[in-house]
Every structure is written in structure tokens, then in C-alpha cells.
Amino acid sequence: MPHLDRRSFLVTGLAAGAVAAVPAVVPTAASAATPQTVPAVGKSPRGLTTDPFTLGVASGDPDPTGFVIWTRLAQTPLAEDGMGGMPLRPFPVQWQVYGDGRCRRLVRAGVAAAAPEWGHSVHVEVDGLASDRDYWYRFRVGPYVSPLGRARTAPQPSSFGGALTMAFVSCAQYEHGYFTSYRRLAEDHPDLVLHLGDYQYEYTRDTYTIPGGNVRDHEGPETETLAGYRQRHAQYKADLDLQAAHAAAPWLVVWDDHELDNNWADEVPERPDLPQPNFLARREAAFRAYYENMPLRRASVPRGIDMQLYRRIRWGRMATFHMLDTRQYRDDQGCGDGYDDCPAAVDPARSITGAAQEAWLLDGFRKSRAQWDILGQQVFFAQRDNNAGPAKVTSQDAWDGYVASRSRITQGWLDAKVRNAVVLTGDVHAHWASDLKRDYDDPTGPSVGSELVTTSISTGGDGADSDPAAHPYLAINPHLKFYNNQRGYVLTTIERDALTADFKVVPRVQTPGSEAYTKATFVVEDRVPGVQQTYLRPLDPVLMAAAGVTTNLTVDLETLRP
Structure with a gap:
């Protein structure tokens, strides 16, 4: 290097x-x-x-x-x-x-x-x-x-400023679709954009494919060298829709896994069972190229295989953004990275943030005087059990694989009496909204925070409109309140009395030019932990007929609230 x-x-x-x-x-x-x-x-x-x-x-x-x-x-x-x-x-x-x-x-x-x-x-x-x-x-x-x-x-530290329009995005696989959502986001004129990871993907062409075939191809081999990562970043950055989103507003960026290697953890590659003697050199190259291609301050200049990416950005008294790195310091995923009733998940010694970052975050909670403390991070925070029986079957790549780590962070914002804790998440290629709990095994217990999850920009191809209530996870996990499997982004308005989140979707990404619309709107009220749905757009008429839905009226849940 x-x-x-x-x-x-x-x-x-x-x-x-x-x-x-x-x-x-x-x-x-x-x-x-x-x-x-x-x-x-x-x-x-x-x-x-x-x-x-x-x-x-x-x-x-x-x-x-x-x-x-x-x-x-x-x-x-x-x-x-x-x-x-x-x-x-x-x-x-x-x-x-x-x-x-x-x-x-x-x-x-x-x-x-x-x-x-x-x-x-x-x-x-x-x-x-x-x-x-x-x-x-x-x-x-x-x-x-x-x-x-x-x-x-940003506003002065003593000022709230006006309402903050903030968008957050994740997961843009160049081969799976066009970056239409970036263009639509730019047209919404946000004040701030958070990118929560998977800005680019490492695969060579025809490695990660969608049904019907990819709509465009990556150049070059799988990214493993500095030249390869630079070329891949350039291919993404040359996309005019992505350029429009970057030019529209300042960004806060953090990575997830595909900026380096799928499901990597600290110094462990996705497949530790295979000989990969050059993985640390690959990590150094990926980090260097990431810095070169992102609007980051000098504090984030990489030093060998290390890069300081977690940081805190204050938007006056209105919001503090705690931008986390859940890859560089985590213990390796338990039970082979899969969905398992995994003993490692509850090991109190395991961490997804590492001890130093956890201490930094808890200290930030204690010192915060913000109206909204917002965690910008990568993987699903709330429990997401996919088994209706007594065994708990969860993703070991998410916070479910690091239960004690999640509990310490949650207890940290409670002990610090954080006014409003909101977690923003990417990674899972679908829109979700959920209440956060101290104890997910007690669904009647109080909510202690809120999580908003953005779908992908393009990963997975078009996806499909979906009935949120039909997803089995929502029945198994009553704290999960919303699901949608289209592509898009989340547009929020942050004010002193409420955070309003519009889950924006585009019907198609495998062909360019779709318009965006709001699939659902959720509100988090000041000092009221948890998400409240105020708007839901019905299914597409064709999908509605297939699902047996007989009305095409827009449902405005605001009128149904007591």
C-alpha cells in the first residue's frame, strides 16, 4: 500500500x-x-x-x-x-x-x-x-x-433551528437495478442524508444474481485489491442518480459488510474455513478506497487496517447522530452466520460494537442534551424471531446475535434518561418499523425506543408491494409494526414535538424512471417511545385482487387514532 x-x-x-x-x-x-x-x-x-x-x-x-x-x-x-x-x-x-x-x-x-x-x-x-x-x-x-x-x-449547539428534513438509505447493488431512489431522494431536497452501509458490492458479475437476470454488470473481478476497490467505487460514483443525491445535501456515511466482504467481522472474512492469507491486506485496501471516495473528515483517514468511522454529529439541540460501526470491532458471528437457536447469541462476553465504541456511546448518552438521540447503524436492532415455537431462531449477523451487547446499549440510554432514542437501520432490503423493548420476551412491557429500517436502493431487484399484516414475523414479534418489500428510502421530518417518517418506495428499479410514493407514515412523539402509524397506502390493485382485498381506498390512520 x-x-x-x-x-x-x-x-x-x-x-x-x-x-x-x-x-x-x-x-x-x-x-x-x-x-x-x-x-x-x-x-x-x-x-x-x-x-x-x-x-x-x-x-x-x-x-x-x-x-x-x-x-x-x-x-x-x-x-x-x-x-x-x-x-x-x-x-x-x-x-x-x-x-x-x-x-x-x-x-x-x-x-x-x-x-x-x-x-x-x-x-x-x-x-x-x-x-x-x-x-x-x-x-x-x-x-x-x-x-x-x-x-x-448545523445549528449552533444552543439552538434547535428549524425542522430537520433527513433521509436515510442503504444497500445499493448496481447490478440489481437502477438508482432511481437516489434521484427521487434528491428531488425531496433533504437537509441531511445518512447512508447506513452497503454503498457498493464486492462481487464480480454474475455472482450475485436476481430472478430474470441482473440489469447491468459490475466491471472487473471481485474487489480484493486497492485498484479493484477504486474501480468499483468509480463505477458506482459515475451513476448520475447517485451523483444527484450526493450533490443535494451533506451525507453522514458508515459502512456495513459489502464495502469489504460479505458478513466480515473484525479480522475474520466471510469464509474463515477457507485459506485467505491476504484478507488483512484486502481490508486495508477497502478502507483506503472507502475514505478516498467519501466526504469524511481527516479523523477518518485509515491507518493500515484500522479506520475511525464511529463518530458523533450534533444538529444543534434538535438531534445528536451517533454513527456506529458494527463491523470493525465485532466478535465473529455465532453458529455459522445463520438463523439458529444459537447459544453464542446470549454470551455476555460477546459484543457487536467492541468495548471502546460501547463506552463512547454510553458516555454520549450521559452527556446528551438533545431532543432526539439517533443511532445511525447497520443491522436489525430489535428482536426478530422467525420461529413461533419456544426456540428462538434469529439472525446471528444482527443484534440478535449479540443480545447482551444490545441490552447494555438499551439500558445505557435508559440510565442516562435520554429523552427520545431512535435507531436507524439498513441491511435487510425491506422497510420495517418497530418498538424497542427492554425485554422482548415480555410483549406487554413498556416500549423504550423506536427503530426505523430502510429498504434497499436496488438490492434484490424490484421487490413487490406487500400487506404488512400478512408477514409472519409481525405475528411472532408483536413489537414489529410494519413491513414492506419494495425498494426506496425513508424521509423523515424531525421537530421538537415529533419525528415523522415517510417510507418512500419506487415500484420498479429493474427499469429506470419510476416515480416514488409514500407507502406508510409513522410518527414517534416526543417522550412517547415506540412508533405510531398514521398512514398506509393499500396494495397495488393487481396484487390486491390476488390477495382478496376488495377496497382500493387509501387508509388514513390519523383519523382512527383516539
Whole structure:
């Protein structure tokens, strides 16, 4: 794995003529600049013959004074060497932040180095901005100008700000469908987007297929090398629907398994029974490529096989987002990763977060003064038993495989008297909503939190509309309140008195262009743990007839509440 020396990380800040040298492991530009010092656009640098902004732009991790802005230069995104058709030398990239969408009021600017050692990616930590407002940004290199992106700063720590529109997504398998949901999400103009994992998939073509065949193919072999991961990220980033979602709002990103290897756990690959002497080198390559392609701050620069991804983002007093990493520190899944009545699941020594991350999270609960404490994480949190008998048969890859770990986290927010605990989840390729319990074996016990689960962007293909009440899991697990098997995302509105979640779906992803609609709406009221359904759209008429449903009226459950 290549490493940069100190000279490679010199960044021209253009602020009072200063040149900022950042630590030798940090490929990021952070210095703000006065607009008047931005040099004029010149001719194309040597070796740059076509537009290098083929992968779009992104922003992320906002705070009250700024955010990260990102781009990556690639003239030929799918180049097999992972270098995007770029010469193996650094390029100076101008960055500009504006106070208006027409780019008339330049408020910050500077120059950052896009170095080949980091895939010609650029990470700029912009600061010195006003809180709780929109900004727009773009990049320039030679005569080429990037697309324009929108970012937003968080409110001041003492302020609630206005209502926060937040969307969360997961699981985008390029081969299984088009990224229509990303486009529809962008059209909803959120203030913040959470990506909860499986941003890309590692498989070579025709390995992970859906009935009827995949609609498009991955380039290259299964991702195991830095070149392979860079190429795969570039293939995904070149998708215009994904670019639109990134340009619409700042993102908070965390990974799940497919960014590296299906069902990996710490230093253990999916198939530990097979010889894989290069797994740690693969992990290092995957982590490096993930950083290169995400709008992350310098604190997340990987160091060998380690990467600091769990972190806390505060949106004023309205919400604190505790972004978790449930892969890098977990004990290996018990009982062969399957669904079993598994003794390992209840072993109190086992953890899905690791001790340090668990302590960090519990400390965050104790110190929180937020109206809403929101856990952005990967796998199903509530118990999901698929056996109606006395044996408990659950997924060992989810929190069900780490029961004591889940209990400690739940008790932690109760002991800290967290005002409203909400868990956001991806991974399972379906929409779910559930009440969280201290004791899932006592369904009459009080709810102590809420879980909202987003379906996939495309993984699994089109899916199908479904009657939530017909799913057997809901009968076995009375705390589970909703299920739908279409593709889409969840759009939330977070206010002081309630969090409202619209479960958005698109009818088709195996063909492009579907419109999105709301399948169901759930509300979590302030200081009322658990989810309350206020709207449910009926089944598609064809599916309704097959299911014997005789009415096509929209059911508005708001009118049925006492």
C-alpha cells in the first residue's frame, strides 16, 4: 500500500499567503481563503485532456461552522488500474464555496492537491461559515468546472433551528437495478442524508444474481485489491442518480459488510474455513478506497487496517447522530452466520460494537442534551424471531446475535434518561418499523425506543408491494409494526414535538424512471417511545385482487387514532 511523504501533503491555503502543512497521513485541505486570492482559471494541466469531474461532488459531516466537501478526479472512471485515467502526479484543484445557488457571492476558496497516492481525491474541511444555512460549492482544475453541490451547516449547539428534513438509505447493488431512489431522494431536497452501509458490492458479475437476470454488470473481478476497490467505487460514483443525491445535501456515511466482504467481522472474512492469507491486506485496501471516495473528515483517514468511522454529529439541540460501526470491532458471528437457536447469541462476553465504541456511546448518552438521540447503524436492532415455537431462531449477523451487547446499549440510554432514542437501520432490503423493548420476551412491557429500517436502493431487484399484516414475523414479534418489500428510502421530518417518517418506495428499479410514493407514515412523539402509524397506502390493485382485498381506498390512520 503506497504511503505519502510530508511533501506530498503540502496544501496551498491562499489565506494571507499562508501554506499549511498538514500531518503526513492526512490527504486533506482544510484552510479557508479570502475569495479575492483565487487565481484565474488557466489552460488544461499537462496530462488532462478531458473533463476529470466524472464522479461528481459530495459534502458531509456538517457542524455549525462548516462541512467537508469532496471530489475525485477521473478522466476514465473504469480504468482497470483504479487510477481513473489520471497521470501519476498531483493536480492542484481549486475549491469554491458560495452563499447563493447562482455562484455570485463567493465566501470561501482555496486550492487543494489531488494526489495519486489517494486516488486523486480531494477532501476539504471548510470552516468559518454561518450556522444553520445553505451553501453551494464546486471545484475547478484547468478549464474544467465540477457540478455544483449544496451543503448545509448545523445549528449552533444552543439552538434547535428549524425542522430537520433527513433521509436515510442503504444497500445499493448496481447490478440489481437502477438508482432511481437516489434521484427521487434528491428531488425531496433533504437537509441531511445518512447512508447506513452497503454503498457498493464486492462481487464480480454474475455472482450475485436476481430472478430474470441482473440489469447491468459490475466491471472487473471481485474487489480484493486497492485498484479493484477504486474501480468499483468509480463505477458506482459515475451513476448520475447517485451523483444527484450526493450533490443535494451533506451525507453522514458508515459502512456495513459489502464495502469489504460479505458478513466480515473484525479480522475474520466471510469464509474463515477457507485459506485467505491476504484478507488483512484486502481490508486495508477497502478502507483506503472507502475514505478516498467519501466526504469524511481527516479523523477518518485509515491507518493500515484500522479506520475511525464511529463518530458523533450534533444538529444543534434538535438531534445528536451517533454513527456506529458494527463491523470493525465485532466478535465473529455465532453458529455459522445463520438463523439458529444459537447459544453464542446470549454470551455476555460477546459484543457487536467492541468495548471502546460501547463506552463512547454510553458516555454520549450521559452527556446528551438533545431532543432526539439517533443511532445511525447497520443491522436489525430489535428482536426478530422467525420461529413461533419456544426456540428462538434469529439472525446471528444482527443484534440478535449479540443480545447482551444490545441490552447494555438499551439500558445505557435508559440510565442516562435520554429523552427520545431512535435507531436507524439498513441491511435487510425491506422497510420495517418497530418498538424497542427492554425485554422482548415480555410483549406487554413498556416500549423504550423506536427503530426505523430502510429498504434497499436496488438490492434484490424490484421487490413487490406487500400487506404488512400478512408477514409472519409481525405475528411472532408483536413489537414489529410494519413491513414492506419494495425498494426506496425513508424521509423523515424531525421537530421538537415529533419525528415523522415517510417510507418512500419506487415500484420498479429493474427499469429506470419510476416515480416514488409514500407507502406508510409513522410518527414517534416526543417522550412517547415506540412508533405510531398514521398512514398506509393499500396494495397495488393487481396484487390486491390476488390477495382478496376488495377496497382500493387509501387508509388514513390519523383519523382512527383516539
